[in-house]
Amino acid sequence: MKYEPDNIYEGDSKNLAQHIEPNTVALSVWSPPYHVGKAYERDMSFFDWKNLLRRTIEAHSIILKPGAFLTVNIADILCFKDPDMPRIMAENISRRKRNDITREKVLDVWTKYPNYNRKQIASILGCSEQTVDRRMKGNNIRGGKYETQTRVKLVGGLIEQFALDCGLYMYDRRVWVKDAAWENSKWHTMSYRAVDEFEYIYIFWKPGLTKVDKNRLTRDEWTAWGSRGVWFIPSVRANDDHEAKFPHELPRRIIQLLTDPNDLVIDCFVGSGTSATTAIRENRRFIGVDITPSSVELAKRALNLALEERKQKKPDLFNMIQKTDEITSDNTIKTDVHKTGTPLSFAL
Numbered sequence: 001m002k003y004e005p006d007n008i009y010e011g012d013s014k015n016l017a018q019h020i021e022p023n024t025v026a027l028s029v030w031s032p033p034y035h036v037g038k039a040y041e042r043d044m045s046f047f048d049w050k051n052l053l054r055r056t057i058e059a060h061s062i063i064l065k066p067g068a069f070l071t072v073n074i075a076d077i078l079c080f081k082d083p084d085m086p087r088i089m090a091e092n093i094s095r096r097k098r099n100d101i102t103r104e105k106v107l108d109v110w111t112k113y114p115n116y117n118r119k120q121i122a123s124i125l126g127c128s129e130q131t132v133d134r135r136m137k138g139n140n141i142r143g144g145k146y147e148t149q150t151r152v153k154l155v156g157g158l159i160e161q162f163a164l165d166c167g168l169y170m171y172d173r174r175v176w177v178k179d180a181a182w183e184n185s186k187w188h189t190m191s192y193r194a195v196d197e198f199e200y201i202y203i204f205w206k207p208g209l210t211k212v213d214k215n216r217l218t219r220d221e222w223t224a225w226g227s228r229g230v231w232f233i234p235s236v237r238a239n240d241d242h243e244a245k246f247p248h249e250l251p252r253r254i255i256q257l258l259t260d261p262n263d264l265v266i267d268c269f270v271g272s273g274t275s276a277t278t279a280i281r282e283n284r285r286f287i288g289v290d291i292t293p294s295s296v297e298l299a300k301r302a303l304n305l306a307l308e309e310r311k312q313k314k315p316d317l318f319n320m321i322q323k324t325d326e327i328t329s330d331n332t333i334k335t336d337v338h339k340t341g342t343p344l345s346f347a348l
């Protein structure tokens with residue numbers, strides 16, 4: 001079955017090339033499983049996970065247009081289990097005394113105030129939210145006495161190599177500074193490590209003719225984020241329907257920077273459909289894929305809402321985009337075009 005624009009499909013990202021015509025995708029923007037034990041990756045070994053990334057990237061070397069981009073939002077694995085690593089033994093010589101908040105005390109307050117959140121419980125007990133969290137989830141969250149030692153595992157080099165192996169080149173990388181995620185940083189009581197608060201956006205290029213159009217962004221946008229290596233974007237606060245959403249602003253910037261209206265944008269780990277909504281709002285054509293049926297349902301709903309919203313707001317544009325896949329957007333001024341093999345730069 002061939003995937004049609006403006007649809008969401010249940011499928012495996014590894015098989016993309018069977019469903020999408022070669023050389024047709026202007027931009028692929030996705031955030032895969034991070035190998036951190038989320039529900040949708042629980043059964044995947046490290047080997048399976050690497051294989052998923054490798055094969056998905058390989059599929060992109062076929063379906064991307066020459067000169068087009070693949071952008072991957074991912075983070076390093078902060079608690080990578082390594083059975084060969086010696087156990088870290090730390091002596092706590094901090095002058096800060098361990099507080100005397102026990103799990104029983106936390107439970108006691110929680111029973112009295114069942115509707116209170118972690119912050120409110122912490123203020124009653126006179127301790128930090130992290131203490132409440134630790135007492136509820138077990139004290140030795142990071143590598144308890146009998147658990148395998150964990151360490152930081154860098155991910156960028158892995159996917160850079162997968163891309164190189166199939167002819168895609170690392171063109172640029174950005175750092176997304178998000179909210180500090182205390183829950184993901186399970187070590188700060190007895191270590192010097194930092195809290196988890198940034199991720200990466202890796203941008204890969206398929207050799208070919210690439211249009212570099214300064215007019216895609218305003219001067220202010222170039223200054224604020226277009227030519228900046230660090231993007232400050234708050235995390236999604238309500239991950240209630242999907243456990244790992246990225247904020248709309250992330251795919252929006254990528255789509256705005258790297259594509260034109262009516263270009264085909266895809267996300268093969270579409271999750272709740274964040275990129276679907278964004279792509280449609282930016283008047284791009286969009287294909288989304290996810291392996292989890294509940295995510296497919298969410299993303300379909302998001303996509304259809306965005307299509308409906310666009311139809312109401314801009315009926316002419318909607319009809320135009322629906323009628324033909326071949327409209328080129330020459331309303332933008334082409335200022336620079338790079339040919340195969342020429343390194344591109346955002347410093348325009």
Ligand SMILES: C[S@@+](CC[C@H](N)C(=O)[O-])C[C@H]1O[C@@H](n2cnc3c(N)ncnc32)[C@H](O)[C@@H]1O
Nearest residue numbers: 012013040244245246269271272274290291292
């Ligand atoms: C990090 S989430 C993406 C979240 C998405 N960016 C959003 O904002 O909602 C990763 C998604 O990849 C999906 N997934 C995992 N393995 C997959 C595979 N082999 N093919 C396609 N999707 C997969 C999961 O179901 C999950 O929804």
